[in-house]
Amino acid sequence: MNANDGSGTDWGMLARSIKQWGREAGFDAIGIAGVEMEGAEAGLLAWLREGFHGDMDYMVRHGLRRARPAELVPGTLSVVCARLSYWPTATAAASVLQDGERAYISRYALGRDYHKVLRKRLAALAGRMREAIGALGGHMGYRVFTDSAPVMEVELARQAGLGWRGKHTLLLDRRAGSWFFLGEIYTDLPLPADEPVDAHCGRCRRCLDVCPTGAIVAPYRLDARRCISYLTIELKGSIPEALRAAIGNRVYGCDDCQLHCPWNEHAQTSGDIAFAVRNGLDAATLVTLFGWSEAEFEQRLAGSAIRRIGHERWLRNLAVGLGNAPGSAEVLGALRARADHPSALVREHVAWALAAQARRGGTRHHSHSAHDAADT
Numbered sequence: 286m287n288a289n290d291g292s293g294t295d296w297g298m299l300a301r302s303i304k305q306w307g308r309e310a311g312f313d314a315i316g317i318a319g320v321e322m323e324g325a326e327a328g329l330l331a332w333l334r335e336g337f338h339g340d341m342d343y344m345v346r347h348g349l350r351r352a353r354p355a356e357l358v359p360g361t362l363s364v365v366c367a368r369l370s371y372w373p374t375a376t377a378a379a380s381v382l383q384d385g386e387r388a389y390i391s392r393y394a395l396g397r398d399y400h401k402v403l404r405k406r407l408a409a410l411a412g413r414m415r416e417a418i419g420a421l422g423g424h425m426g427y428r429v430f431t432d433s434a435p436v437m438e439v440e441l442a443r444q445a446g447l448g449w450r451g452k453h454t455l456l457l458d459r460r461a462g463s464w465f466f467l468g469e470i471y472t473d474l475p476l477p478a479d480e481p482v483d484a485h486c487g488r489c490r491r492c493l494d495v496c497p498t499g500a501i502v503a504p505y506r507l508d509a510r511r512c513i514s515y516l517t518i519e520l521k522g523s524i525p526e527a528l529r530a531a532i533g534n535r536v537y538g539c540d541d542c543q544l545h546c547p548w549n550e551h552a553q554t555s556g557d558i559a560f561a562v563r564n565g566l567d568a569a570t571l572v573t574l575f576g577w578s579e580a581e582f583e584q585r586l587a588g589s590a591i592r593r594i595g596h597e598r599w600l601r602n603l604a605v606g607l608g609n610a611p612g613s614a615e616v617l618g619a620l621r622a623r624a625d626h627p628s629a630l631v632r633e634h635v636a637w638a639l640a641a642q643a644r645r646g647g648t649r650h651h652s653h654s655a656h657d658a659a660d661t
């Protein structure tokens with residue numbers, strides 16, 4: 286169905302209905318964007334040219350299709366963008382980050398895998414749109430996405446008026462802060478696009494200053510190779526040694542740039558059952574999680590986004606956390622128990638962690654040694 290089909294459809298009214306159906310499908314907000322994203326192409330190319338994508342080859346492979354919705358899905362005229370908050374009610378973050386014995390897991394990954402949750406709700410919303418168009422004698426072509434295809438989700442959502450870009454590159458809303466996921470429906474309906482909202486970051490640069498690894502190299506420019514989220518989730522191989530100490534106890538993703546953002550101080554939490562904490566992951570100890578066998582990992586994390594990294598990378602990340610943890614017999618015992626792990630990747634990180642523990646143990650006895658201090 287298209288604008289010239291003579292159906293007399295009131296697209297503005299349909300757009301308003303879609304927003305209402307979106308809320309009924311379980312989203313917090315819906316906005317509509319057009320397919321014109323030329324403004325984002327230069328930035329995307331510059332980001333790739335700088336090599337900021339690291340080993341995420343798919344970012345190169347998909348090239349400019351990412352910024353051209355109508356090339357990805359021919360016939361696309363509008364993008365229905367959806368926002369869904371995930372911060373689980375009554376979940377702390379600062380106390381876990383400060384407790385070196387505990388594992389910090391990104392707050393987005395404590396419950397069910399958001400890919401599944403959003404896809405299902407997007408499909409429900411698209412189904413309802415299709416029905417409405419069908420009742421008018423038309424047909425709607427569409428595809429739904431959430432972090433699953435070459436789509437510039439943040440830029441589209443910005444254009445759809447769902448928030449403004451923070452300097453950490455994420456989307457922000459006055460009430461929701463940035464603790465939400467994004468998803469889209471590419472459609473061939475000529476829906477009227479919403480207006481973007483004004484940015485409200487002003488001179489604030491807290492996200493840049495607090496990033497533990499200095500990954501936000503300038504406002505709106507993120508070098509993924511330094512980002513703990515990339516290092517603990519996307520990177521398949523060895524974590525660069527120079528960055529391991531700064532990772533602290535962050536074993537799956539990182540939230541620091543968002544945690545220190547003033548717009549997140551009073552951000553709404555999500556009562557959504559889908560994102561309720563599972564397996565006590567919001568405050569588990571490093572030793573406990575490191576003790577999980579592969580079967581336990583698979584079984585406990587079934588339906589969680591974390592499962593995607595696999596047991597080997599899970600152990601790699603936890604080994605780094607244990608290397609950074611306060612020394613104790615329990616920590617050393619847990620590390621030694623994995624020193625002969627069949628995976629070379631795990632063995633290497635465990636060896637690093639044991640050496641880091643030994644070095645820090647040594648530092649306590651020889652605190653005059655500048656060399657020891659610089660080395661840790």
Ligand code: B12
Nearest residue numbers: 325328331332391432438454455456466467505514538539
């Ligand atoms: C790749 C990716 C990552 C990478 C790279 C992140 C990044 N900022 O690019 C890594 C693994 C590091 C990552 C981390 C996280 N991610 Co991520 N990620 C994505 C993904 C798949 C693509 C993002 C992308 O296109 N990056 C490419 C660059 C070019 O885009 P950009 O940053 O928007 O850059 C624009 C400008 O800033 C400028 N620019 C950028 N760099 C440069 C450099 C130069 C020289 C110039 C001139 C211009 C320029 O040009 C660009 C075009 O306008 C999206 C899903 C999707 N398909 O969109 C999720 C997504 C952005 N991630 C998300 C989340 C939740 C996270 C984490 C919070 C997860 C966590 N807790 O660990 C962290 C946050 C880190 C951060 N501060 O960004 C959410 C964000 C929701 C929101 N509120 O905005 C998304 C939308 C997934 C989703 N469906 O919900 N992510």
Ligand code: SF4
Nearest residue numbers: 496512513539541542
């Ligand atoms: S997620 Fe963490 S490491 Fe990545 S940019 Fe934000 S503060 Fe830095």
